[in-house]
Amino acid sequence: MVRIPFSPLFSPMCRLRSALFLLLFLAISAQLFAARPLFSRGRSAYSIVLSPEASVSEQTAARELQQYLQEMSGATLPISHNLTTVGPCVYVGYNAKVEALTHAPQPAVDDETFTYRTIGQHLCIYGGQERGTMYGVFAFLEQQLGVHWYTPTVTQVPRRRTYFLPALNHTESPALKIRQLYYHEAMENPAWCAHNRVNSIHSSVQNEYGGMFSYGGIHTFEILISPHEFFATHPEFFSLYDGRRIADGQLCLSNPEVLRTMIARLRTYINEHPRHWVYSVSQNDNQKPCQCANCRALEQRYGGHSGLMVWFVNQVAAAVEQTHPGTLVSTFAYQYTRHAPTGIRPRHNVVIRLCDIECCLAHPIASDAQNAAFLKDLHDWSRIAPRLYVWDYVVNFSNYLLPFPNFSVLASNLRTFRDNRCIGVMEEGQYQSGESEFSELRAWLLAQLMWNPEQDTDRLVRRFITHYYGAAAPYIQRYFSACQKLVSPEVHFQCRIYADDAIYTDRFRQRAAQLLEQARRAVVSDTLLTRRVDNVRLQMLYLNYARSGNLQDPPAELLRILRRSRTHIAEPLSAEKFLEGKR
Ligand SMILES: [Zn+2]
Ligand SMILES: [Zn+2]
Incomplete structure (x- = not known):
């Protein structure tokens, strides 16, 4: 028998104390939080209040807050630029009123950390002026009111009759400062990016959402010192490879004239393209580095190819800093330069862009033996690079x-x-066309996870599928799960797999066929949902066709969907090219 000892927790004295605490707590709560609805039955007593000095993105956020609340509830909250507005207020952005209410310090302009917090009957949403406040407004709509921006054309705005503001005090910061999504869904849609807190893109964007970080170039050796311009007159600028100078390799980085030319060319490029957050001085997309004696000597001195690269780029970055203070210069740690150097480190204004193209994508980088070499490189770079950035590959490019x-x-x-102190990441996905393998889901999910990778992937996926596929969602969810179960501890693959791969078992293909047929039937009367389900069906239609051995004669259903979706088959194969000559 277990004898339960007398607990002081249940003593009469303790009960009295608890009751007093409860009363005190209720009194304070009532003081802090007057139970007033933000909106009810199409009306609201609240105003949205901005400082007259509010930034462009704060004004956008206030306007969209008004629009979404209106769409959700029918209530229109007036927008005021007067901080002395009477009555309950939603303050958007940090200002004198918010300072008086919260006693919080003023956030830096570029700080993307945001807070939404109730003080008495007021709601304060604030962060850095550039995008922080705006992210706070969108996060409030998303987390508290259930607005989700799934795709550029599909936004979930739940209808609500009444919403009482609970006591809120919520702060978030991004896991990674720079978050780029190289996905078709993101590239032409700065509004969708802003709603999902994606803040970087290739080309420079100044917009009503506070702009975006744009990355200045990739594989720029051949752009800044073009072989078309220089090879005929200066073959010594280029790789000595297998005993001769070649135009389609890299640069001879130990040549002082190459360094001088690069500095001059980069300065010109920066003057002509002033808005990038970083300028790339990076190897071409081939593995033919210079083999001359001087290059090799420097490589030996600094621990390999990356040592010579850092030695060269450091000098470019130092020179550019003289004429363009604050400018960052980046280079790749990619393929033959992926290992970190020794005896040299990137200087403070150099960004190292580490590429994980060789990694196994079936298992996490942190725990897969196949990824141990990359993980070591990541650790090594993390120790010496003041600004480390990862180029992450996330789809099957073949x-x-x-x-x-x-x-x-x-x-x-x-x-x-x-955890390895990276300042940013670029997720390279299907960037050429939309509607490929779960690409709408992937783009949204990655945007969510780049901001906060502690979120539960399964939960996010379920939320997306439930809304996006409507009546077909239960079948799509089961199909999705069946796909993920193709991975086992023994199965490894990189960012290229083919239709004849052993993971696509007969059992999987039969199960997938059943589920996708059920999904198709569930939405047969709905054109929009049928289109979305067809995009999923394309996966198995293409897999079975590619395994059939009869490549000349694709099934009519595959052709029909491809003619409509126009999605790429592979990185080097567009739908147009594939459909050429097909019946
Ligand atoms: Zn050389
Ligand atoms: Zn693996």
Whole structure:
């Protein structure tokens, strides 16, 4: 028998104390939080209040807050630029009133940390002026009111009759400062990016959402010192490879004239393209580095190819800093330069862009033996690089349409990058056309996880599928799960797999066929949902076709969907090219 000892917790004295505490707590709560609805039955007593000095993105956020609340409830909250507005207020942005209410220090302009917080009957939403406040407004709509920006054309805005503001005090900061999504869904849609807190893109964007970080170039050796311009007159600028100078390799980085030319060319480029957050001085997309004696000597001195690269780029960055203070210069740690150097480190204004193209995407970088070499490189760079940035590959570039079961590693890898002090990440996905293998889901999920990789992937996926596929959602969810189960501890794959891969078992293909047929039937009367389900069906239609051995004669259903979606088959194969000559 277990004898329960007398507990002081239940003593009469203790009960009295608890009751007093409860009363005190209720009194304070009542003081802090007057139970007033933000809106009820199409009306609201609240005003949205901005400082007259509010930034462009804060004004956008206030306007959109008004629009979404209106759409959700029918209530229109007036927008005021007068901080002495009477009555309950939603303050958007940090201002004198918010300072008086919260006693919080003023956030830096570029700080993307945001807070939404109730004080008495007021709601304060604030962060850095550039994008922080705006992210706070969108996060409030998303987390408290259930607005989700799934795709550029699909936003979920729940209808609500009444919403009482609970006591709120919520602050978030991004896991990674720079978050770029190289996805078709993101590239032409700065509004969708802003709603999902994606803040970087290739080309420079100044917009009503506070702009975005744009990355100045990739593989720029051949752009800044072009072989078309220089090879005929200066072959010594280029790689000595297998005993001769070649135009289609890299640069001879130990040549002082190459350094001088690069500095001059980069300065001109910066003057002509002033808005990038970083300028790339990076190897071409080939593995033919210079083999001359001087280059080799420097490589030996600094621990390999990356040592010579850092030695060269450091000098470019130092020179550019003289004429363009504050400018950052980046280079790749990619393929032959992926290992970190020794005896030299990137200077303070150099960004190292580490590429994980060789990694196994079936298992997390942090725990897969196949990824141990990359993980070591990541650790090594993290120790010496003041600004480390990862180029992460997340789809099957050889077959965009095939089921690609790497969803379970996405969050884990982002946590690994964050934990290794990375300042940013670019997720390279299907950037050429939309509607490939779960690309709408992937783009939204990655945007969510780049901001906060502690989120539960399964939960996010379920939320997306439930809304996006409507009546077909239960079948799509089961199909999605069946795809992810194709991974086992023994199965490894990189960012290229093919239709004849052993993971696509007969059992899986039969199960997938059943589920997708059920999904198709569930939405047969709905054109919009049928289109979305067809995009998923394309995965198995293409897989079975590619395994059939009869490549001349694709099934009519595959052709029909492709003619409509126009999605790429693979990185080097567009739908147009594939459809050429097909019946
Ligand atoms: Zn050389
Ligand atoms: Zn693996």
